[in-house]
Each structure stands twice: as structure tokens, then as C-alpha cells.
Amino acid sequence: MQSLVDKPEHRAQGNSQATVAAWLVLGLLCLAGWSWPARAAAQAKPAPAVNTCLDCHSSLDKPLGIDKDRYASDVHAQHGLTCASCHGGDPAKDDQDAMSKAAGFKGKPDRKQIPELCGSCHANAAYIHQFNPSLRTDQLAQYKTSVHGQRLAQGDTKVAVCTDCHSVHGILPASDSRSSVHPLNVAGTCARCHADAAYMKEYKIPTDQFAGYSASVHHAAMVERGDLSAPTCSTCHGNHGAAPPGVGSVENVCSTCHVFQAQLFDQSPHKAAFAAASLPSCVTCHSNHRIAHPSDAYLGTGPQSICSNCHSPGDAGLAAAVAMQQDLGKLELAIAGSDEVLDRAESSGMEVSQAMMDQAQARDALTKARVTVHTFQPARVQADIQPGLQIAAKDLRAGEQALKERDYRRLGLGVSLLAIVLAMTGLRLYIRQIESGDRSPRS
Amino acid sequence: MVNAREEAAVSKEKNNPVEGTPAPGRRRFVEVLLGSGLLATAVSFLYPVLRYLVPPASADLGSNTVVAAKVGDLKPNSGKVFRFGNQPGLLVLDSSGQYHAMSAVCTHLSCTVQYRSDQHVVWCACHNGVYDLNGRNVSGPPPRPLALYEVHVQGDDIVVSRQRSA
């Protein structure tokens, strides 16, 4: 029997039927295809967490209100956590049932509970590993050793807990410059309590640290030179395990950066002397917070002398201080002297750039000698001064040579001027001579 | 005007019996004076020009290139500070015979760095900053690496040039 498609009219019909069928299949495939990416995405990343809490709490006033934009930038929110992650309750429900006990609602945690609450995730290495395998998970353990943690355990709720430094509902990573724990902002964060004299009254510790630090070279390095590795409060005191370094360990803290000075200090007579007197190294002379740029005036016997605080006139220590100060002064003077001559030579148009460059090495020697001061042995300082003096002397000679060359040029000028005067005189007489025949009135 | 005429008349009378011609001796003197003046000035102008035309010993390679040293100046595992423009540069020949060149200005407080043959690193004596042979700051206070330069050996010269920007 003839198949359906063999008859011409059936064939046409069959063709159009096939076309429709083909389009239908294509359409279904497309629909399936369109839903594919959505499903794939849904599997790759959890769908944005449903967080109905914000629907009401973003329009309430303090203390129940939450800034929606701030919360959007919160690092926890960005990783898919919701209000319920910390506060409990059901974020999917959009009525008061969300905050029911049945849903596990905890409400606002008590201050004493906050470290443990944060630690419930942040001290769980396996859990944090899912988000950032290199993130530390010892913050809670460290906190328990800190002054803050110990006092909190004793019932003092005035001390700092996690949220006081990191803020809450708008927590930013420390690398974000807007974060309260970004290196540039750390000191201000600590100062919120530690610079508040009224708040700190009962603790009987100074409250001038922030003011001192703000005037220090470390602060200047960070803020003016943009060196984010410069120390701030947490660098020396620790952040989670915040505690002041003990008298005996201050030097260890400073020497993490100031290695040379510490090594040299350890070779000096001061190490034993300070330890015996229970004086903190480094801090005794340089202070702890208001660390100023040291000057040669710290040595010797002048008004700014620090040595005079302990040493009295006539003792060997003061004599050493004077000797070191004199040596440093000698090199500084030598460098200034050759600088002056070189400047004069340069402004006379002479080429002295090599000598000016070499001056940098003399200045390096001075820098090195100022570090060697920490041995408190004049002989060592003098040994470092010598190369500097030699270079400064060499540059001085170069400058004087350049000035001599300049004088030689002026001599050359004088000679050529003489030749010109000779030529002009010759011309003048020659003119007179050839005109003495005619009666030209021109003279 | 009048004075000059009088002067000329007086000198004429003095020097020559024949009107209008100066004495031969005087003429000779003037000519010698003029000649020597012209010669002296010519020499004092030509001398600097001729010296100028001779190219100086150190060629002007521009601000981006310099001959840092000659082959053989450095022993393996040693370094040398050379001048690059107005700043010091450091040339190092490592133990495997390769040259490295970088800026010698420490990125901490601008002291001049040096090569430590015992530790095979670039070291700053001021505050113990350490860099590797690629200029990277590996330890100590320096906040940034040292700028690296290109080194080429041209015949007897070790030519150091700034890196061409990509």
C-alpha cells in the first residue's frame, strides 16, 4: 500500500506536518536549554539568601534599625549569611513568627556572649576552611589571653568585645580601607575607649597613647609616606591577644623591625644595666607611643640630652655620650662643608654631579653611625664615621678643583679679552694711519 | 671733530716731513700690532672650537644606557656600584656567570645597597634590608623592590640600560 507520504497531496501535507513537529521539538529543546543556565547557576552558588528581617528592620529607628546599604557591604552578608546566622529565628518567614522561640530566635546577644558567638564559626577551622582556607581561626583563643578577654571573664562588660572593634552589621575585611580594622584606622578604633579619659577612669592607666602615637614617626610613616607596614597599636600590642608587652619583652617587640639597633644594644653595657634596674629597653630613651625622630641632641649633655637623665657629669657614660655626639657632629659638619663648596661650584656653571652623588655615600655612613650609637661605645661609632669623613673630604677636594677650573676659565677669558683689546687697538691705529692722508673728520 | 683734525695734523708734522704719509717705523709698528692682534684673537677663537670638535672619551649614550663596567672587572660572585644618570646602580656577576643590574638606591631610606657574596643577596647596611638578585625585597624594612635594569655585553663593555616599558 502506498505510504502516506507517497501521494503527492499527502506528501505536501506530510511535509507541513513534519515542519510543525520539527518546530515543536525545537521549541521544547529551547525551553529546556533556557532553564539550563538557571539550574546550573543555582547548583553552583546558593540562591541569594532570603532575609525578610531587613524588610522591617531597615525602616525602624535605632536601636532596632539596620542600615540596608551598610549591611549589603557586610562581609558576612556577601558570603550568604543572614540575620538568623547569629540571631537565630527564621529568615524566610515574613511575620512575627520569624522571631519566635520555636524558630530559635536568640535576640540581641549579651555582651559577655559575643566572643563565643563569633567564635562559634571563627574558631571552627573546618567551617572557615570552606570560605578562606588561609584565614586564621585562633582569634577566640588569643582573645581569652588578652587583658580584654580576661577582664570580660571576670565580669567587666566595659572592655572591648569583637563587635566593638570590627563593628557589626557592616563588617568589612581589614584590607578594605573603610574597615575599622584597616591599618590606617586601627589606632582610631582603639582610641575610642583608650583615649576617653572618663570611660577609662576606673582602670587607672594613661589615656594619652593615641595623642602620643599620632605625633610619632610611626604614624607619620603610615599616613604621610603611605607605608602600611608601619606599626600601629596592634602591631606591638597584638590585636586579638591585646596586652602591653612586659618590661623585659619590649625590646623583642621593637626588634622585629629594628633588628640592628637591638643586636647592637644587646652588645652594649646598657642591656645588663637596664635589666638590673627593671627599665624597659628602647622605651626608656625613645618612649613607647610618642616616638619622635631621634636626633644627635639625645646624646651629649645638651638640653635635649637623654643620657643626662641617668648619667651625671664626670662618669664614663656621659663622657662616651659626649664623644659619640662630637663624632657625629664632625661628620655632619664635613658633609655640610663639602655640600656648600659643591653648590657654589655648580652655580658657577661647573660640572660636579659625580661628587654630589658621592655625597650620598657619606650620608649613608652618617646613617650607619647613628645606628651604631646603640652599642654606646665611642670606638665603634668612630669606626663608622671614618669612611664618611674620607668621602666628604674627597668631595670637598672635587668641589675646590671645580672652583679652580672655573677660575682657569676666567683666566682664559681674560687672555682672550686681552687679545681682543690688542686687535681693537691695532685696528684703531690702522684706521688713523690710513686716514691721516685724507681729511676725514671721523674719529 | 675739530680735535681729531688737529691731532692728525700734529702727528703728521711730528712723524713725517712729507705731507700725508706716516713715518715708515710707525707704520710698521701699527701693522705688526694689528697683525698680532688679529692673530691672537683668531687663535683664541679657534683653539676652543678645535678642542670642541674632538669627541670626549665617554660617549653620550643618553639617559637610558650606560657602560657600567668592562668584562673582567668583576669576579664571579661579586658586585660593583656604578653610576647611572644621577643615581647609583648595582652590577652583580653571580657564581653561575650571569650579570644582574638594578638600582642601588634602597627603597626604604635611600641608602646605597651592596652585594653580599656570603649570602648571595643584595643587602642594605643601614637597616638590614635584603633583596634577591631580581631586586625583590625579601626581608627587612624596604617596602618595594629595586628597579631592575637590562644587561648586555657588547664586546668588552657591559652595557646597562633601563627596561623598555612594555
Place this chain on the structure above:
Amino acid sequence: MLNRLRGWIDERFGWSQLTAPLRKKTVPVHYNSYWYYLGGITLFLFVIQVLTGILLLLYYRPSADGAFESVQYIMTQVQFGWLIRSIHSWSANLMIFTAFAHMFSVLFLKAYRKPRELTWVSGMVLLFLVMGFGFSGYLLPWNTLAFFATKVGTDIVDQVPLVGHPIMIFLRGGPEVTGATLTRFFGFHVAVLPGLVTVLITVHLMLIQWFGISVPPGQEPDWKALPKEQREMPFFPNFFLRELMAWYAALGVLGALAALFPWELGSKADPFGSAPAGIRPEWYFLFMFQTLKLIPAKIWFIPGEVLGILSFSVAGLLWLLLPFFDRDPGGRSRRWITGIGVFALSYIVVMTIYAYVAK
């Protein structure tokens, strides 16, 4: 020996015929004759510029990353490079000064009158070209002062309505002052301008030769009354020998300036740096610069700067055509030209001094 050489050339090229008119050339003698030296001194200084310029060309590199260093090299490494460069810079300033003095002396001595109108016109064009030499040459060391002075100067060109912007783009080789500007200015300075100036100097000198040297109208009656030998001096050798003395004096002054006040190099230009405070052009542009600073920001609806630039351009054009305004052979019109000349000269001097003192 010299005679034999001359004879050899003469047989082949008719040398004595060519030089005959020069032998007959005379220079009028009167108590204003001293001013006649100025043109020759300007020419001499131009020759010095060409010679020292060629010497500098042997070491100079006209690119943004080579120019400053090459000038530094000339100043410090090349034997007597400091001398050649300082002479070039000082002679440039001296030449512009003598060119102005020459122009003003011609104005006050009225040497531009018929039939010497074209000599004046060619001279004025030469003056403008010489100032162009100064402007283009100033940039070549590629130091901070030059860079910003060029920027300010070409910014002013931009203010001219309609044609200003295209001209500025042409001058700068782009919208900003860059290495392209340097290369372009170098081309102007060593090729375009020397070519134009050489042609114009030739024209200028030929016109002077053709018309002879003029006598100021005020002197003319007395001068004509004198006998020929008293009132005229042969150019060769009398006047020329005197000119030689003047040229030697100029050389002495140049050498002294170069050795006692060497020309500064300063620091290399940084296109991304900020202009130093009080940046201003060289002294010969100062009177215009100061005027522009004093004009209020807007006059009527026209921006003040545009009005200032247009005024100077119109003034320059009128100055160029000055001889054509001095038609009246009588005394009247010439007095107002003298008046304008005095005004212009005083204006330039006062404004230049003011510009220095005001900073």
C-alpha cells in the same frame, strides 16, 4: 701672493667687476652715524649664531629623552662645550636686542622713507623671524622653564579666533606640548628659519646696496652743504674696519658673559609636573605677556586675551607697513610717526621692567 690669487679669480669670474660697486660704496658721515653700526652688529651676531649653532648640532639630540641629557653632556663633558653653548644663548639675546635697536634707530632716523620702503618691510619680517628663532630655540634644551614657557606661549596662540587653534596644533605637532613639539621646533630652528632668514638677509643687503645708506632728513641740508670727502666715508676699508672694532667689542662682551654668567640648564622637563610659580617667557616677549595679564578678563563681550592678541597682531601689521603711511614729504606726518615710535619704545621698556618688578 694674495694679488696673484685675486688675479686668477678675476680672469675667470670678473671678480673686480663684481666688487667694483662695493669699492665705491660709501657711508654718510654725520653726528648720528654711530647708529649705522647696529645693522652690522646684528648680522655679525647672526653669523655667530650660525657657527655656534652648527657646533652644537654636532652633539645635540632633538628628542624628549635625549635633548636635556645632550645639552648637559655639552655643558659638562665636551671640551669648551660650556663656552659654545653659553655664547649661543647669550648671543641670541644680544642679537634680538640689537635687532630691536636697529629697527628703532631706522625709525627715528627715518631711513624707511621712499625709496627704501621694501628694505623696511624685509627688515621687519626679519625681526619677526628672529623672534621666532628665539622662541623655537628656547625649547630645545627641554628643561622645565622652557617647557612651560612654550606651553604658555602656544596657549596664547590658541586664543586667536578662527585660525588660532589650527596654528597652535601646527606649532605643537599635536594638542599638547610633547616630544613631537620639540622635534618640530628643532626643524623650524635649524632648517626653516635659517633658510628664510638667509634669503631675506640677502634681499635686505642687496636693497641697501642698491639704494645706498640714507641720511636723516633733519641732517640733510647741513650734510649736503659739506664737500664730498668730508661728508662720506668709504665703506671699504674705513667704515668696515670700524665695524670690525665693533664686532670685536661684541665678541669680548659675549665671551665675558659666557664665562662670568654661564647659561643655566635647570632641570629636565616633566610634562606631568606642575608649572613653576611665576613662569613667564623670555624678556623680548615680556611686554606683550605683561599687557595680556593687565587686560581685564572681558571687554564688552570679547575675552580680554583675544583682544590683546588681536591688538598686537594689528599693531605688528601696521608697523610692517609703516613706510606707506609716511607719504607727506613735508614735516607734519613724520612727526607723528616719531611720536608713535617714542610711545612704542617707552611702552616696551616700561612693560618689560614692570614684568620683572611685578614678580
